[in-house]
Structures are given as structure tokens and as C-alpha cells.
Amino acid sequence: MKFGDILVVIAVIAIVIMMIIPLPTFILDLLLTFNITLALVILLVSMYTLEPLQFSIFPSLLLLTTLFRLALNVSSTRLILINGFAGNVIRAFGEFVIGSNALVGFIIFLILIVIQFIVITKGAERVAEVAARFTLDGMPGKQMSIDADLNAGLITDAEVRKRRLDIQREADFYGAMDGASKFVKGDAIAAIIITIINIIGGLITGMIFKNMDFSTAVSHYTLLTVGDGLVSQIPALLISTATGIIVTRAASDSNLGEDLLKQILSHPKVLLIASAALAFLGIMPGLPTIPFFVLSAIMGFSGYSMYHTGKKEISKVEEEEIEKETDYLKKPENVVSLLQVDPIELEFGYGIIPLADVNQGGDLLDRVIMIRRQCAVEMGIIVPVIRIRDNIQLRPNEYVIKIKGVEVSRGELKPDHYLAMNPGTVEEEIEGVQTVEPAFGLPAVWISKEKKDKAEMLGYTVVDSPSVIATHLTEVIKRYAHELLGRQEVKMLADSVKESHPALIEELVPKVLSLGEIQKVLANLLKEGISIRDLVTIFETLADYGNITKDPDMLTEYVRQALSRVITKKYVYDNRLKVITLDPKLEELIRDSIQQTDHGNYLSINPEITQKIFTSLSNEIKKFSSINQEPVILTSPVVRLFFRRLIEHTFPSLAVLSFNEIEPRVEVQSIGMVSIK
Template sequence: MGAREFSVLFGVILIVVMLIIPLPTVILDILIIVNISLALMIILISMNTKEPLEFSIFPTLLLLVTLFRLGLNVSTTRSILGNADAGNVIDTFGSFVIGSSVLVGFVVFLILIIIQFVVIVKGAERVSEVGARFTLDAMPGKQMSIDADLNAGMISEHEAKARREKIEQEADFYGSMDGASKFVKGDAIAGIVIVIINMIFGLVIGMVEHGLSVGESASTYTLLTVGDGLVSQIPALLVSTATGIVVTRAASEGNLGHDVTKQLFAYPTMLYVAGGVIFLLGVFTPIHVVLTTLVGGALAILGYVISRSQHKMIEEEVDQEEEMEEENNHSPENVVSLLTVDPIEFEFGYGLIPLADTNQGGDLLDRVVMIRRQLALEMGMVVPVIRIRDNIQLQPNEYVIKIRGNEVSHGELYLDHYMAMSPGVDDESITGIETTEPAFGLPALWIGEEFKEQAELSGYTVVDPPSVVSTHLTEIIKSHAHELLGREETKQLVDHLKESYPTLVEEVTPNPLTLGEIQKVLSNLLKEKISIRNLPTIFETLAEYGQLTKDMTLVTEYVRQSLSRQITKQYSQSEEPMYVVTVGGAAEKKIADAVQQTEHGNYLAMNPEDSQQLIDTIGKEAERVSQMGYTPVLLCSPAVRMYIRQLVERVFPQLPILSYNELDPTIEIQSVGVVNA
């Protein structure tokens, strides 16, 4: 423990000693000066802080200083009543203020008490209470604002953590100040009570024990009591004022002196007006015109000086901006910064600004946060930060979604309408703007508020604009998840897995599989919308088959088979059989015969006529199954699954293609179609 810590402990022990043991008047003089010095330091520090948290120890310090002052009051009261002597400092303060009139000194002391108790203490107490309440009420909104800024890429994870900690510290600080202000109020009351006790009992003790007359006793003890009250109430007044400054202080760029001079003299024209009013006051009233002319002239001169300095500062800022702009135009860094491409961008026209503006009730930023969380649970990947910005080049109600700088989808929103999707039988009485649901391509209508209830009763699916764009954005990210998973994102997933399964990760990477090969497998899974959240199972399979082959497409097939329970659950209902379209034996044989084996891997080399015939047959069977009300799933043998996928992925990217080994043995399979050669 250092000297600083010992000094604080010694100070607390000294307070206890003052409450019990009588102290010599010399020591009391020293402690009284120390008390005044502490009060001056506290008010000066409170005036020079830029925000309350820079003086976060203030609530505890306020308690210690109050206790120290009360301890001094006990010691000085003991000296006044016991010896009619409280030291040189108290005697000097009493003589200086009272002078030749005890009554004047007492009135001055009462005025100080009233100023502290009625004005400063009551105000500081109220501000502390309201500040604590509003700080606690504002915490959820501030947390959401931090999440929104983090999601928009405006701040980093480290900055978000620091801002959250600052919010918690602010809540603790204002809560502590709310309680500490009660000590200031109690201290003011105690000061009044102590003065009354000293005066009454001093009068009695002077007459009874010392045989003084009423006048002599009143003069002696009133002088000491007023002096004692002053040396205790002046520091108390300073500390109370510091309390008010701290709790009313908002975060700013400078200290109190800087802010007062900057903001009070921000409008020099008003100084001219004030100076003119003061001058006219001397002309039209009995107030001496020389006095008003001097004050009014000083205000006018001050306004002129400030006005000149402001014009000079504006000219300097303009010159600096021009220099910086010229430097930026000629600096190589200005070009390099333009090369950055955001993984996901959401741009919208100016008519959709209320969608993202929280001040206008927009909750798009909050929805984006929920989308990232949802996809982390569903797909098992950390979606990169989604950059949200307005684009004046778009139509007012238009928005576009970009992946790696390229537009992949767009849509149109009407903020004062609802999107209604037909249940199959249209209600002709419901009219609106014809459109297409952007996520799944279903025909829909934009209807007004007046048709909303009627559309819901008619079986329409009615969705508000924020939900439309949220669903669209979610589906786009799912469809392009394999493009968003790069090596950097893969390393992040591997590092997270290593925290729980270090041995498993060490067995897979960097030997036998590199980070790029692992990324290839995970990307293949995401491309077919298979969640990679179950990384331990995926890495178990990679550890087993990664040493046998470097064909990552084949390794992906083994991984899919190890995820059979997950894949089965993804495409089947809980208690219903899975309805599938199977690939016939002749078709599988034709595909297997067309596989070409090379040193770089295997690929399908089927002639165009046969491949087109196979694609047409698969399309017809999938459409027939859809018309039956089932989700089409193509089932084939493990040996040809990946080749069939290569064949049809460009035509039917959403068609699930499963092998027999990827199905849970307990699931019931029912074939509703066959693809023949």
C-alpha cells in the first residue's frame, strides 16, 4: 500500500479522533485551513472537468468531507463551550465579520445558511434526483443506439464495449450523487442546529460557570459561534456549489470556464444591445450617467472584440478546409480508401429514410441486429456488418441490396401501405398497387390502411414495409452466405471452436487441411443452405476424411452424411413422411458413366442433349410435386448426388438434392415421382 492510500486512511482515523479526543487550538487552526483548502480544490476541480465521470469519486469524497467538517464542528464546539477559546482562525473570522455589532454578524451568518440550504442544497438535491431517474430511464435507448452504431459499422466492438461501460458508470454515478446530496442537506441542517446550541449553551455557561454578565457572555460566545459557523459554512457552501456544478454539468469539449465564455459571448450583437440598454438606463433614470456609460461602453467594446475574433476564426477555418481538401485530392491515401468494398450494403431512396431514422420511428437498425442474431442461430455463421445508407440516385421508394459491391436484388416499398399476399382466391373488393413480394417472388398488392382489416379477414397475408424488407434481406443473405464466408470469417469460426475443442482443431488444421480448404467445405454447405453451426461434428468428419483426399467436394459429401439428422429435420415435418422425387437407376447410370476423373478432381461431362433432357424431366417432376402441395426434394444415391447438383444448380438453385446416406434411418420416405433417363 502506497503513501497516498495511507494518507486517506490516516485522514479517516483523524476524523474519529476529533469526535472523541479534545484537540489543541493550534491543531484546530491547521485543520480548519485544511478544510477550506479541500473545499476550494473540490469546487475548482468540478469547474474544470469536461464531464461528470471525470470526477467519479465525488460522491464518496463528498461524504468524507462532510464527515470531516462535522468532526471539526464537534471539536470547535467542545473548545468554545469548555474554554471559551477555539483558536486564532475562528476568532479572526468572528471579529472580522461581526466588527462592532454582534447582531450584524449573526445576520450575515444567517444569510449564508439560507443561501446554502434553501438555494444551493435544495437545487442540487432535486437535480441529482432527476438526473439519476433520467439516466436510468435512458439506459435501454442508449444500449440500442450502441448496438445500432455497431451494426452499421460506425464503431468497433472495443468502442461499443467502452461505451456500454460508460453508460453503466453514469448510472452508478448519478445514483450515488442522488444519495450523496442528502448528506449535503443534512450537513446544512446540522450547521444550523450546532450554531443554535453553541449560542444558547454558551450564554448559559458564560453566566453560570464564568460569572459573566448577560452582555459579556453574549458578546464572547456569539463572536466565537459566528466565527465557527463561518469557517464551517463557507467550505460547506463551496462544496454544495461544487455538487450543483457536477450534477448540472453536461459533457462538453472544455471546462466550465471555456464553455461559459464560449457560449455566453457567442452572439456579440447581443452585447451591443445590452450595452445600449444600460446606457439608456442612465439617460432616462436618476442613475448616474457616467456609471452606465462606462458599463455600456465596456459591453460594446467586448462585443466588437469578440465579433472581430469570430470573423478571423471563420476565415482561418475556411483556409484550413481548403488546404485539407487540396491535400486529400493529391494524397495517395485518398484513392486507397476508395478501394474498400463492403460485404453487404443496403441502399435506399430518400423516400425510405424514415425506415432507418430512429427519430421518425424507424426500427430498421434494430431489425438488422435481430437478423444477424437469427442467421447466427440458423446458419451458424457470423454475418458481416450490414452497411446501411441512403442513395439519392435511386427512386424515392426503391432500395437495392449489394453483396461485395454488386447489386443482387432490389425492391420497392410504400411506407404508408401494407403488402397483402393472396391466399389463392382473390377478393375483388380489395384494390391496391400490384407488385411482387421481393423475397419469394409471389404476386402481391400494396394496400392502404383502410383495406388492411378486410384483407386479413379474406385470408390475405398482410405485412408492413419494415417486415417486407427484413424478410427480403434475410433471404438474400441466406442465398449468398457462401460468398460472405471468406478465409477471415472462417478463421474467426475456427478460433471460436478452438476455445472449446482445442485437440479437435489441432488435428484438422493446419495439417492435413489448410484454412482455405476448410473454408471450401463450409462454403459448399452454405451454398445448399446447410447450417454450419454444428462445427464439432463437421470437424470430426474433416479429421477422419481430410487425410484421405484433397477433393473438397468429395469431403463435403462425407460431411453432409455426418449431418444426416440435421439435414433430415431441415426438410421433413415432425410426424409426416418425407415426400421425394427419386432419380431412377437408368438415369443414375447415365450420369455415372459421364463422370470424368482427372488429377484435379472429378466432373460431369454429359452431352448437351442428355443433360437438357434430364433437367427438363427434373423440372417437370418438381413442378408436379409443388402442385400437390409438397416441397419438392430430389433423392438419389450418394455416388451421383454432387454431379446432379452440378447439373441443375444454375436452373434450380433452390431445389434440395439429398442422397440416401443423408437421411435419418427413422424417417419415413414416400416417393411421389421418378426421374427416368
């Protein structure tokens, strides 16, 4: 290998010299045999190549082999015309093909040339041309894909350089193959011309210079011409076939032989159908029975064997997977995977499975996707993936909603029924099964399909079973949104804002506040039902006041005031806000009861006074039931947070607002007051 490059240079020079200097017949025999061997090696290498770039030297090798073959043609033609003998190899090939009939042998030789020129050479040339064109056209897209992977951090700089080099080499290879295929075409044309020259020149030489009669000259020189043509065309045919294999070869994990067996013989049904078709042809009158039956039996046996082999392999793979899974669970270090808890789970009995099965017309999965989108729009949160599974321990039509593995709510449906709810304006009752709407706890009735139209005409709100689950799930997500929002979700939200407001995020995180402190503020907002979709305003406010205080509760109050438009829109109807206020004496009592400590502020009030507050508040809330509006408590900014904490366990859904959170243009109307008299 040390002097291999020098040997290659010498070999190329020798090929050119062969066209000029006559060769002895024994050397020509040796070179012709080497030419056939070289062509066979090239064909085998192309078949065992997994992808074209593994044989990237092929275009240059194609040029050298073509030149070598043409040099041999020149040398053999010289010997045929001068001596009437070109060695034992050419004579042996000629006698083997021609036999006793020169015309038949010559026709067979012409057929080989036609196959070489029209079929293989033409096809390989066209494939190489198209492959080169598509490779060059696809280079910009491949380069963009590499740049995208690099920007996403999926690959390193070294991998980028390697992939770009592979793309360049691939383009160079197919471009070179497009040109090299012209050598194969030219070689086939040259073979036809040389054959004609050998026959005509041989006839002239034999009849004029060697005094042969016409039939003797035709027989002698046709034999030598056919022999010479075969010795040159067999290697040419092998290399043309290798060219076609290389340019049509797609990247694969195995060689051509393995791919053929795997992809063609991997369908036992095809072989069994072919066997039946052959057997049918075998019984047709006029057709030979034995060949068709023999092939039918071979095909049938092969298909049957492959079918059973495939079943055994599938069973073996399944057993291996079960064994791997068992071994995986037995390992102590893999117990950690069992500690994973899904943020949200929806479990249901087997009677509700059709609602989630797309094949049975269920659309529950689509509704879950819409719930996530709805929560993103209304609350500004990224709802984690909702795990949906059946649970045989539940009643058939029962479902359970879990947050972080703990049940928080459940309900029960009646399939093929509708839930009818009285909005408060319907006087006539409808017959059905009395129940309670699971999301809001309102009285409702399960009615059959036949009564749906009647209920809607009477004014009932009628929903189907999937809508009941979807509404219930949506309300549960909103109620526990503050628990679902963790630091990782806050990081994702901050990254999304950073794309459009990079300066804001760079100033806020982590210079002013950490992700944990921001998460507490956002959780406080979600806990009271305030949307955090306007993250820019929230982050701007936190950046303004984060240097003043790190108290999440105080920062929450600043953010609420900045979100006054959002809060006003949520609770104001027709530019008018009906509220329940606090007695000034009660507000003063609350202010005086605020205790300040190193760990934060908290409210300390006598339990008897707390009970009086709850009683008075309950009486005032009843006034809102008559006007069909959501009750709202309005307090001073200092008192708002502490009054909210005081009542949140007894009245978790009651909104408590401060004067600073209401837009000035809104008309505030007090319809009650909470006092402790």
C-alpha cells in the first residue's frame, strides 16, 4: 500500500501505451482474464455497498476500466487483422458461442450488444442524470436543515461540518456519475463499431492477403470477432450493471442481497397468492402442467414456511419485550420511574369508554384538546397533558378527576341521555332523573333523547354527556390552576415573552426576581381567577416593584392594580358594578388586626367576630341571587388581601376587589354592607 499510488499511475500510463505497442498473445490472454475479474469485483462491491458515497471512487474507476477495455480492443483487433489469431481466450469464447453455426453465434452476440447499449446503459445514464439534478436541487434545503438543527442545539459544530461535507460529496458524486455514465454509453457504441471493423477488415485481409475463400474468411474472422466482442462485452455488461446498481441504490443498513430477500420475501401472503395463480394456470388446457405445478408447490411451501417463521419471530419478540420489561421493573434503580405523578388525570368506568373511542364516534379526546386551548386563551396558562384512562374499580358510568394523583372531584353520567338545567326562568318541570350538575352543583335532570327538543323549547339548557365531562374538567383546571403552574411552566412562559421582549426578561430574571418568586405571584393571581395572559404587563410591573419588595403578596397587589382593565372586564356588566362593601368600622378592625412578622403579615381576629362576619356576608350574598349576578366584595387596597384570606376557605369562589382595581369610568353601586353589629 505504501507505493500503491505509484503503481496506479504506472498502470494508467501502461493502458495508453497498449494502444500503440503490439502485445504478445499470452500477455493479451492474461490481461483479458484480468479485465473480466476486475469487472466481477466491481459488481460485487457495488452490491455490498450500503450507500453510494461508500464507493465514491466509482466514477473515476469507470473511466479507467473503460479506457482499459478499449485498449484491449485495439490490441486484439491488431492481432486479429495481422496474424488471424488473438490468443486462446478470444478463440475459446468464440468457439463456445458460435459452435457449428457462425450466423446463430453472431446473432447472439448482437443481442448481447443491444441489451448492453439500449437497456442497461440507457437506463443507468438516465438515472444518473436525474439523481444529479435532484441532488443539486435539494442542497439548499439540506443546508437549511443543518442550520436549524445547529440553532436548536441538536448537533455540534463537528457534526455540522461532517454533514455539510457529506452533502458536498454527495453532490460531487452524482454530478460525476452523470458524466461517467457517458463513458459506458460511448463504450457500447465503440464495441459495435469495432465489431463491424473487425468483420469487414478480416474479410478483406483473409481474401486479399491470405488467399482465403469467402466462406472460410467469414467463418474464421466471425469466430475471432465474436470471441473478441464477448471477452470485452462481458466485463462491460458487468460494469454497466454495477453502474445501474450504484445510481439506483438508496441508503440502507444492509447490502443489496439482504434487502432483496427482506423486502421481496417478507410477505408470505404474496407467495401464497402466486402459488394459487400458478396452480390455476397449471390446470388450464393447453398449458404445460408440470412446470406450473412445480413452481406452485415451491411458492406455496415458501409462503407457508415464512408465515409460520414470522409468527414465531413475533412471539419471540413479544416474549423478549415482556422479559425486558420485567427485568426493568426488578432493578432497584428503576423504582424512581414509578414515582412519576401525572398533573391531571381523568379516569372513567367502562361505560364511558365509547365517549373517548374515536372508532365508536367519541369526541372526548378532541374536547380535551379544546379545553387546553380554551384555558390558554382565558387564563393564559399552559395546561399539562391530561392523562385519560379507564378504571375498572369505578362504576360503569362514573368518572374521577385527579390533580397530582389525588382525587379532587367526581361525577356520574347517563349514556344516551342529556342533562337539562333550569336557568331559573322555566316554570314547567320536565320528567327525568333528578341529579346535580357536577361542575357547579346546580340541580339538573337527566332526560332521554326523545325529550331533548321539548326541554329546549321550554327554555332548559340541554347538554350531552361529553359536554358535561368537558365543562367539569375545565372548571376543575381553573380551580386548581395555581397548583398546576410550576417553575418549569413559568420558565416556558418567560421564554415565550423573551422572543418579543428580550430586554424585559433580561432585566427581570434573575436580576430582580427569581423564577420561584414570579411563580408565587402568578399562582396568587390564578388562585383568585385572574388571567395571566397579559404577561408583558405583569412582568413590567414586577420589574418596577421587585426592587422595592420581595413579598409575593405585595407584588400580587401591585400587579392586580396594573391589570385593572382585565379585572374590570371580568366583573363589570353594562359599565356598572354591583358590590358588597365593608363597614368602615370593620375595615378599621381588620387593619388593626394585621400582625407583622419576619415571615410575613397575617390577620389575627377573634373567632366570635369572624363568625359574625361570615353570617353578615352570607345574608348579603343572598341579595345577588335575585339579580342573577356574581357577588363581588369591594374593599380598600390595604384590607383586600387580608379579607380575602379570611373568607377564602368558607367562600372560595367569592371575588374580593379593591377600589384601585376598578376603572374610574365604571359606576359602582353598593347593594349591601358587611358589618359586625
